[in-house]
Amino acid sequence: MKKVKVYVTLRESVLDPQGSAVMGSLHKMGYGEVADVRIGKYLELVIGDSERDVDSLVNELCHRLLANTVIEDYRYEIEEVVSQ
Amino acid sequence: MKFAVIVFPGSNCDLDMYHAVKDELGEEAEYVWHDSKDLSSYDGILLPGGFSYGDYLRCGAIAQFSGVMDEVRKAAEAGKPVLGICNGFQILTEAGLLPGVLLRNKNLKFMCRTVGLKVENNNTLFTNEYEQGEEIQIPIAHGEGNYYCDDATYNHLKENNQIVFTYADDFNGSRNNIAGIINERGNVLGMMPHPERAVSELIGGKDGLALFRSIVKQWRESHVSHA
Numbered sequence: 001m002k003k004v005k006v007y008v009t010l011r012e013s014v015l016d017p018q019g020s021a022v023m024g025s026l027h028k029m030g031y032g033e034v035a036d037v038r039i040g041k042y043l044e045l046v047i048g049d050s051e052r053d054v055d056s057l058v059n060e061l062c063h064r065l066l067a068n069t070v071i072e073d074y075r076y077e078i079e080e081v082v083s084q
Numbered sequence: 085m086k087f088a089v090i091v092f093p094g095s096n097c098d099l100d101m102y103h104a105v106k107d108e109l110g111e112e113a114e115y116v117w118h119d120s121k122d123l124s125s126y127d128g129i130l131l132p133g134g135f136s137y138g139d140y141l142r143c144g145a146i147a148q149f150s151g152v153m154d155e156v157r158k159a160a161e162a163g164k165p166v167l168g169i170c171n172g173f174q175i176l177t178e179a180g181l182l183p184g185v186l187l188r189n190k191n192l193k194f195m196c197r198t199v200g201l202k203v204e205n206n207n208t209l210f211t212n213e214y215e216q217g218e219e220i221q222i223p224i225a226h227g228e229g230n231y232y233c234d235d236a237t238y239n240h241l242k243e244n245n246q247i248v249f250t251y252a253d254d255f256n257g258s259r260n261n262i263a264g265i266i267n268e269r270g271n272v273l274g275m276m277p278h279p280e281r282a283v284s285e286l287i288g289g290k291d292g293l294a295l296f297r298s299i300v301k302q303w304r305e306s307h308v309s310h311a
Contacts, residue, residue, distance in 0.1 A: 014232065015257070017192050041141075065149070068142055068178065070185045071232060 001081040002047045004058050008067045008074045009040035046081065054078055085303045086112040088126040090156070090172075092147050093118065097133035097170065097280065104280040105130070109296050119151040128165040128299055129156055131172030133225070133278060143186065143228050144174030153179055165209055165299050166272040170226055173264070173274030182267055182274045183241070184233035186226075190257030194227035198288065200252030201263055201277055205245045208266055209302040210273045213294035219252060220291035222277040229276040231258040231265075244268055249275055 010016045016038050023037040043066060047054060058076055067074040089101050098115060105113040113130075116123065123129060137146035147153070153175075160166045160181055168176040176182045189195060201222050203214040214220065233241070238259060241247050249264035256276075264275025279292025 014187065015190065017188050017190050017257075021192055065141070065145060068145065068185055070234070071187065 001049070001083070002054055003079045003081050004045040004047060004054070004076050005079070006043040006045060006058070006062065006066060006074060006076040007040055008043070008062075008072050009038055011071055011073050014071045085127045085300050086114070086125065087128045087130055088116040088123055089113055089130045089132060090120075090152055091115050091117055091132075092134065092136035092150060092171075092175075094136045094138055095132050095134035095171070097278065100278070100280045101130050101132045101169070104283045104292070104296055108283040108290075108293060109300060111300060116152065118147070121151060121155065123152070123155040123159050126159070126164070127303060128167070129159050131156070131166070131168035131175055132280075133170030133172060136171055136175060139171075139228075142178065144171060144176075144178040147171075147175045148179040157181065160267070160272050163269065163271050165303070167210065167299070168272075168274040169278055169280065170229075170276055173276055174228065176272065176274040181272050182265055183237045184231055184259075184265070186228050186276070187230040187232050187257070188228050189226070189230050189255075191255075194225075195229075195255065196223070196225040198223045198282075199255070199277065201249045202252055203248070204250055205248045205266070207245070208248060208270055208273070208298075210266070210295055210298050211248060212302060213298040220294075221282065221289050222279055222292055223281045223288075224277045225281075226256070226276050229258065230256045231262040231276070233259060241265055248273060249277070 018039040019037040026034045062074045087105050089098050091098050102113050105111050174186045177185050200219050203218045206214045206216045246266050248266050250261040251263045266273045279295040282289045282292030
């Protein structure tokens with residue numbers, strides 16, 4: 001079993017109104033040093049035993065559904081799940 | 085002419101769409117559930133607005149893998165009219181039947197009001213009953229209607245006259261005020277505004293009716309009986 005942590009973020013070239021709104025709020029609170037805020041998504045996948053290479057599987061999942069690569073980038077980390 | 089109104093879990097403009105086609109236009113319409121495996125008996129496919137699958141992940145992202153979408157693709161390839169409104173437009177972009185994507189409105193607000201739309205291309209099967217450049221009044225109701233595409237895609241849309249409707253004013257941040265686009269072949273239209281909510285003076289206007297009339301007119305002309 002593997003746990004895959006997937007991070008999906010809007011591409012740099014795409015306006016992130018949610019991030020902008022949060023940054024505006026932080027500035028109003030006095031944290032003027034915050035130079036930028038981007039909001040993304042965090043997904044955790046648990047992958048059972050598979051004959052497939054996990055990297056190629058995760059890339060396929062991201063391309064087909066988890067990220068829309070027209071506007072989003074993604075990256076991921078793979079961890080071994082230790083059975084209890 | 086017989087229309088399929090596709091119903092996804094979370095569709096909520098399906099009744100309006102059905103009403104527009106059946107009651108205002110007098111054509112045939114049927115609700116078709118999202119896992120249907122056969123759309124061959126329908127002449128036109130309508131993807132209504134709403135919040136398919138709760139808009140989880142991204143609006144329209146999960147609906148693109150509904151069983152019926154293979155059939156919608158087949159209908160599009162066969163040249164049948166496919167119209168996606170609001171969430172239907174989002175589904176068509178996620179499914180790759182139309183280019184680009186719909187982002188959160190630039191002011192983060194859900195907006196629900198009637199807006200001016202300019203008919204940028206009246207030479208389509210969806211707009212032949214409008215005048216070129218005509219401004220019409222159609223309701224919008226969306227939180228993620230900010231159309232985005234890259235430069236190459238925009239230039240391609242522009243060169244091929246695939247931009248069918250633009251907003252008279254920029255209120256949601258859409259690239260060059262794009263409100264609706266068509267595929268290259270011209271039989272798949274996606275738009276954020278709701279023409280099905282503008283089909284009678286009783287509900288505030290009927291500028292949307294001509295869109296549905298256009299579809300039927302074109303269909304009748306290409307299915308003339310010489311009996």
